[in-house]
Structure formats: C-alpha cells, structure tokens
Amino acid sequence: MLPVQKRVIEMHNEHHMQMTLSASPWLAVPFIIVLSLYVWAAFRSRRRKAWPASRTALWIAGVLCSLAAVMGPVAQKAHTDFVAHMTVHLLLGMLAPLFLALAAPMTLFLRTLPVQQARLLSRLLQSRPLLFITNPAAALVLNIGGLWLLYTTSLYTLMQENVLAHVFVHLHVFLAGYVFTASILCIDPAPFRRRFRFRAAVLLLALAGHSILSKFLYAHPPAGVSSIQAEAGSMLMYYGGDAVDLVLVIFLCSQWFHAARPRKAARPTTTLS
C-alpha cells in the first residue's frame, strides 16, 4: 500500500472517530429525557395508585438498550464492523422497542398528566398522521421497508459518512421499531385496537421480511462490507431477530388465549336443558 493511500485511510478513520463523538451525545439526549419523564410520572402517579415497579424496570431496561446502541464501545465499533452494526440494529430497533412498549408509557402519562394536558395528548395520538403510522400495516412498511432501503441502496454508505444521515437512520430504526412493536402488542390504549388475526398476519409478514433480508445480506453484502463480516452479521440478524420476534409471538398469542377464555356470566342461555 502506498504511504499516501495509508494516510488517506487514516484520515478516513479519524473522520469516523470525530463523527461518532459528535453524533452520539445527540442521539443519547432524547433517551435520557424520556427516562426522566417516565420516572417522574411513575413517582407522581404513586399518590393515587402505585404504578407497577415492573413496568418502570422495563422502561429503564429499554432506555439502557438504546443507550448501549448509540454510545459506548459497540456504537463506536459499529462504524467499521458489520457485526457490531447489526448488534446496534437489534438493540435499537427490536429489543429496546420491546421493553419500552411493554412499559405502557402512554397509559402512565395519560393517568399522571392533569386532565387538560391528558386530553391534549390523547388528541395528538388521534391525529391523522399518528393514526396512519400506528396502523400495524403502515408500521410494518416503515420498519421492514426502511431496512431493505438501508441495506440494498447506498444509504448504508451515506450513513457512515454523513452525521445527519447517521442520526436520521438511527432515529428512524428506533421509532419505526417502537411504533411497530407497540401497534402489534396494543398494551397502551389505542383509538383502534386491531383484530388479533390482522396483527398476527402483520407480525408474520414482518418476521418473514426480516429473515428473507438477513439471508439476502448473507450473499449480497452492503457496499464496503466484507463477505466474512456480512455472513456473521446476517446470521446475527436472523437468529437475534428470531429471539425478539418469538417473544412478540408469545405475547400476542397469550392475548388471544386470555380473550378467548370460556366465560359463564356472558352466556345467559346456559340454562338450556
């Protein structure tokens, strides 16, 4: 390798380091804000009826997963290492959203806020744009479609070079993951609670889309990713995605199991003899 080339690569790496330093604090800020808001609300809400500690623990776990994805050693390594990148993707787009959705933040805020503000929040949740993206089918397209765009176009390279693209992609991965998970689990109150079969079908499509993309990446690495890294990264994506989605499937089916339980009181005709 020519000394000039070497120097160019070194400069390139320095550039990466600087960019990471400048981007990660900004990505960590929203997570720290929502963590404080939730803990404050849970604490305040205690006056009326205690908010379950398990939900607070889930929220903290979700924020910690997100923080591990945007700052610290894994996030640093993700700029040059596809396996680390995939770890970030799984933490930020799948595991953190699962924990956060299970923590039922909207339920907590709606019951903690003063009536006026709670109404405002619930009106916001029913606004057209939010109604649209919280439909599981739309959330599916934003989530899995976004991943296909990221890995099959030059967006992946752009994300590594441009700070704004980097921040945008990470926020999108997180928000799309959260909205999707929340729309499938339906733990928080929603204007429309979609039928079980519809949510199951959408989750099935998401699981399939995720595993097809992982196997596709095994053979077609994004630009600048070596085939060894692509193979390890895609297998992590495949099996890691499976693990999180399996939890979602279990929660969804247990909702059906609960809703379909035989009820005596609801059947007045049982006096038939």
Place this chain on the structure above:
Amino acid sequence: MNDQSRNIRGSSNFSARNLWSGFLFGVGFVAFFDEAVFHQLLHWHHFYDQSTTSAGLVSDGFFHAFSWFATVGGLFLFADLRRRQELVRKKWLGGILLGAGVFQLYDGVIQHKVMRLHQIRYVENVWLYDLVWNISAVLMIIVGAVLATRAKKGDRDA
C-alpha cells in the same frame, strides 16, 4: 357447566380445533427439529446455498416465520382445549403427524429439490438421504391421517 356449554356450542367446533392445534404444532416442531438438529448440531444443512432461487429465499422466509407462529399458536390452542376439557388426544397426535409430514414433504421436494434452498447433506449420494427424508414424510402423513380419522369424541380426555 362444561357439559352444558359443550352442548350449546357443539363439539364439531372443537374437533377441528384438536386437529388444527396438532397440525400447527407438528409443522412448528419439524421446523424446529430441522433447525436444531440438521443446521446447528449436525451442520448438514447450510444457512445459505449459492444455488438458491429467489423464490426459495422467499418461501424459506415465510415458512420460517410461520413455523414460530405455528409452534406457539398450536400450544396455546392445546392449552385452550385442555381448559375447556375438549382435548381428544388421538386426534391431536394425528394432527401433529399430519402437520409434520406435510411440512417435511414440502421441505424435501419443493424447497430442497425445486427451489434448491440447500441439500440435506453435501455428499455424493444425496438421493439416498432425499429418499429416506421423503418416505418418512409420507409415512407420517399416512399414520397421522389414520389416527385423526379414527379418533372419536368419546376419546376426549376428562
């Protein structure tokens, strides 16, 4: 209470649910067995085969997704049958064998051979493996069908 609700709803409903619960669990179980034994333990199957068609990739993705749903959903249906005391074990077992056989036959003929997803094992006489694979699938289907059709409502577990 249970006798009454049974009379009203009619058992045919739950007879089908017995078969479905078993069928789904059978599909899921074979898919899990395939992944655990042939992919992870024996390393006979490959994660990706260069000769895979794109239809094969899509089919594999959907079956992979469906198999998780089938395993979990089949077991929840099983739990539902038990809490209603509507479980007909013979029918359920027949369903398992049917589901397992149908999936294994699809995997062995369509996915391995037509879509060339991956071979059972990367050896010269792979046809021998294919033969054993598909014959065992057909046997499971036959035994499953016999069990499921012979099961009667009277076989219901208490």
